[in-house]
Amino acid sequence: MLTSEVRQALSDALREDRLDEARAVLERETDRMPDAEELVYFQGVLLLAQGQTEEGIAKLKDALSMAQERSNFVFAIAAAARLAQKDPEDINIRLRRTDLYLAMGLVHAAYDYLLREFDFYRRRNDPHALSSIVKKMIDIDKENLDLSLKVAKILAYLEQKDEVRRVVENVIFTLQGQGKYTEAAQIQKEYTKLYEES
Amino acid sequence: MRQEGLDPEGKVELAGLLLQIGFKSEAVTEYLMAAEMYEERGDKEEAVKLYEKILELDKDNQAAKRGLEKLKPRSRKDIDEMVARMGFGAAPDEEPAPEEPSTQEITAPEESETPTPSPPKGEQKVQIPSEPPEHVPPTDISEAPVETQPRAQEPEPGMEEKVAGLASMGIEEFLASLMPLLRHTSEELKERGELAAFFREEGLWSEAFFEERPAYLNKPSVKKLGELLSLLARSDDKDALIGFLLTESFTEREVNLKQEVLEALVTAYEKQGRLEEAKKIREKLATLASQAQKKKKPGVKIIEDVPRLSEEDTHKGKKRPPDPIQFV
Numbered sequence: 001m002l003t004s005e006v007r008q009a010l011s012d013a014l015r016e017d018r019l020d021e022a023r024a025v026l027e028r029e030t031d032r033m034p035d036a037e038e039l040v041y042f043q044g045v046l047l048l049a050q051g052q053t054e055e056g057i058a059k060l061k062d063a064l065s066m067a068q069e070r071s072n073f074v075f076a077i078a079a080a081a082r083l084a085q086k087d088p089e090d091i092n093i094r095l096r097r098t099d100l101y102l103a104m105g106l107v108h109a110a111y112d113y114l115l116r117e118f119d120f121y122r123r124r125n126d127p128h129a130l131s132s133i134v135k136k137m138i139d140i141d142k143e144n145l146d147l148s149l150k151v152a153k154i155l156a157y158l159e160q161k162d163e164v165r166r167v168v169e170n171v172i173f174t175l176q177g178q179g180k181y182t183e184a185a186q187i188q189k190e191y192t193k194l195y196e197e198s
Numbered sequence: 199m200r201q202e203g204l205d206p207e208g209k210v211e212l213a214g215l216l217l218q219i220g221f222k223s224e225a226v227t228e229y230l231m232a233a234e235m236y237e238e239r240g241d242k243e244e245a246v247k248l249y250e251k252i253l254e255l256d257k258d259n260q261a262a263k264r265g266l267e268k269l270k271p272r273s274r275k276d277i278d279e280m281v282a283r284m285g286f287g288a289a290p291d292e293e294p295a296p297e298e299p300s301t302q303e304i305t306a307p308e309e310s311e312t313p314t315p316s317p318p319k320g321e322q323k324v325q326i327p328s329e330p331p332e333h334v335p336p337t338d339i340s341e342a343p344v345e346t347q348p349r350a351q352e353p354e355p356g357m358e359e360k361v362a363g364l365a366s367m368g369i370e371e372f373l374a375s376l377m378p379l380l381r382h383t384s385e386e387l388k389e390r391g392e393l394a395a396f397f398r399e400e401g402l403w404s405e406a407f408f409e410e411r412p413a414y415l416n417k418p419s420v421k422k423l424g425e426l427l428s429l430l431a432r433s434d435d436k437d438a439l440i441g442f443l444l445t446e447s448f449t450e451r452e453v454n455l456k457q458e459v460l461e462a463l464v465t466a467y468e469k470q471g472r473l474e475e476a477k478k479i480r481e482k483l484a485t486l487a488s489q490a491q492k493k494k495k496p497g498v499k500i501i502e503d504v505p506r507l508s509e510e511d512t513h514k515g516k517k518r519p520p521d522p523i524q525f526v
Contacts, residue, residue: 008399011399011400011401012399014400015399015400015401045400074392074393074396077393078396078397078402078405081397081402081405082402085402104389105385105386105389106386106390107386108379108380108381108382108383108386108412109386109389109412111380112380112408112412113408115380116408147379
């Protein structure tokens, strides 16, 4: 773990484009703590600032994984945000940030983030990404059957019939498990139309 | 972002402005919410007008179609079209829909005004899926990233139509229904504030804005607005800046806060060379200022029923009551 002074010094130097100073601090600290995820993160930021995009992205991905494994969520989210800036199309990195919020117990932030992403990909006309986002919404709380059914409609709009089937059948199965047979029958009657061929 | 505080007239005004600046899907959303509000008020005529306007803008808008279905007599043809648009195919053994079927047959139960009649007891047996649905592992921080999705492809010739289709897809109802999922607890606000502070240090201004916005929405103030605007200015994210300010400009806020928002919006438009929009906002600002001035017009107000203290009470050190004649 970096001391707050070192962290601050690195952040300031990188933000203010004092790259030589940042490099010197990084080299010194890396000798001391070669396996610190925070240093890997700052190395990635430095590489990006130097124009070494590919190497910078690789470092940030390492930093994201390391920080995630070590529950250093703030750095993990920062790494994910920087990666998303560099490669806006990478849905995997973007959705991974949802998991970070959830691991922090920030459920509402996770939904907030997914809606932000939904809007992002809607504007980019990417049905695959949209589909991943709405599936992720369901994954946050599978017991929220209302949400599942709403998402099923969006998936149907995106022509993801297999996913619609999976979601609707899950709802029906859950309701049956709760002994709510009438409701399950009603759902089946109305929603199987979303994925069955006419 | 939904503007829950606006009345339907305000939403229609917002929608008009959004349309002028090319935010078609956002305008549709505002029209839709206004139509629903008119409907709740019992003003069916206005609601129908708005639903029809929405369909002029977005002929495939499911929510508007559904709204019209409720308010206008329907023909079988209309219903078939709507069902087709919603992606519902007829179930293999389903009876043909009656001439005037209930909307319940094509809407989700949670959106129906009245529950769909249950089938007769003997027919309540549900066809159980052949096996339990595929288990989706819970979200776990230690898991591998989500499944790889194909990358979005570069727009192809003729793609505009599809872009417009997705950008204006009928998700208004869906998004509106998710709003309760965004209500943050105080603990969550605190944690997001800490994230925002970190992003500030890192110079990730857009991300800092995103993390700080819930605190502002929870308790709006001029100070917090200034902080958010400062972040957006640093991020140079013009779309986010205009989107946020425009949304705020039509949200019910205290006068001084609203003025700050409008002034910032004027500046943002002027910086982008969008002088017509800036002019309109200036007019709105002037109207707001004159309204505020009227409220502050000096005068004399007589306060009745002010308890009177005797001289004796005053000598004992009791606090004097307010003067019954006050300049306001």
